Amino acid sequence: MRFALLTQYTLYLLVLINPISKIFILSVLSDQFSQRDMRKLILKSTVFAWAILLVLIMPALAAAKKHALMMKAKTEMSDIVNAINAYDTDYGRFPISTNEQAAAYLNGNNDFTCGLLQYPQSPNNTLSWPGGANGYYSYDNNNNVISILMDLTSFPNSLPTPANSNHQKNPKQVKYLNAKMSGYDPTTGQLNPPGGVDNSGIYRDP
Numbered sequence: 001m002r003f004a005l006l007t008q009y010t011l012y013l014l015v016l017i018n019p020i021s022k023i024f025i026l027s028v029l030s031d032q033f034s035q036r037d038m039r040k041l042i043l044k045s046t047v048f049a050w051a052i053l054l055v056l057i058m059p060a061l062a063a064a065k066k067h068a069l070m071m072k073a074k075t076e077m078s079d080i081v082n083a084i085n086a087y088d089t090d091y092g093r094f095p096i097s098t099n100e101q102a103a104a105y106l107n108g109n110n111d112f113t114c115g116l117l118q119y120p121q122s123p124n125n126t127l128s129w130p131g132g133a134n135g136y137y138s139y140d141n142n143n144n145v146i147s148i149l150m151d152l153t154s155f156p157n158s159l160p161t162p163a164n165s166n167h168q169k170n171p172k173q174v175k176y177l178n179a180k181m182s183g184y185d186p187t188t189g190q191l192n193p194p195g196g197v198d199n200s201g202i203y204r205d206p
Contacts (some may be wrong), residue, residue: 006165007159009097016188021174035128055195057183062132068201069206072195072206073195073205073206076179076203076205076206077150079177079178079179080149080177080203083149083176084105084145084149084176085175085179086176087148087149087170087174087176090172090174094171095144095145095148095149095176096112096114096144096145096163097148097162097163097169097172098163099162099176100112100114100140100144112140113140114140114141114144115141115142117166119204124180141202142202142203143161143163143200143201143202143203144161144162144163144201145163146166146177146179146197146203147161147163147164147201148163148164148169148170149169149170149175149176149177150175150176150177150179150195150197151163151164151167151174151175151176152201153165153167155199155200155201156181156183156197156198156200156201157185157199157200159200161201168177179195179196179197179203180196182194182195182196182198182204183196183198183199184196184198184199184204185199186198186199186202
């Protein structure tokens with residue numbers, strides 16, 4: 001019994017190191033086991049070897065996936081920067097809505113943040129949070145910027161784009177940004193939504 005167990009574990013280890021070694025094991029130990037037992041040993045050792053390899057490979061695969069997503073996000077950010085610069089070259093201004101521009105001016109710092117920030121709106125509902133020059137910083141999601149850069153007059157959910165209605169902020173109708181449409185509906189409340197531009201025009205991380 002002890003010899004059988006020792007042989008099993010030896011076979012597991014040898015097959016893990018070199019699967020070809022099972023041919024040698026068969027030739028040397030064929031007189032100790034029946035053909036059926038040997039087949040069982042080889043099957044078990046193969047499964048054992050693959051299990052060990054998966055344990056070793058999975059962290060590397062996860063790290064590679066994370067790195068790929070980071071590189072994709074970096075590329076998308078670079079595309080947005082290039083699109084904004086191209087828009088600025090053509091129009092001499094940044095691609096923001098009239099309301100966002102007015103809010104930035106009223107807050108005294110001519111600054112407006114376009115991104116999903118976890119802060120409540122200000123009491124007067126001016127898309128701001130406490131701390132700016134006049135008590136509030138301005139912010140909103142990025143769908144206005146994206147609609148202008150992609151020259152969208154309506155979002156994928158068929159709602160009109162307030163920033164670029166009738167191409168008012170992009171009269172040349174140039175598509176400065178070519179982003180993937182994800183088809184994600186934010187009203188579903190799905191966790192970890194996919195990257196790309198969702199049905200409400202928000203450009204999300206990959």
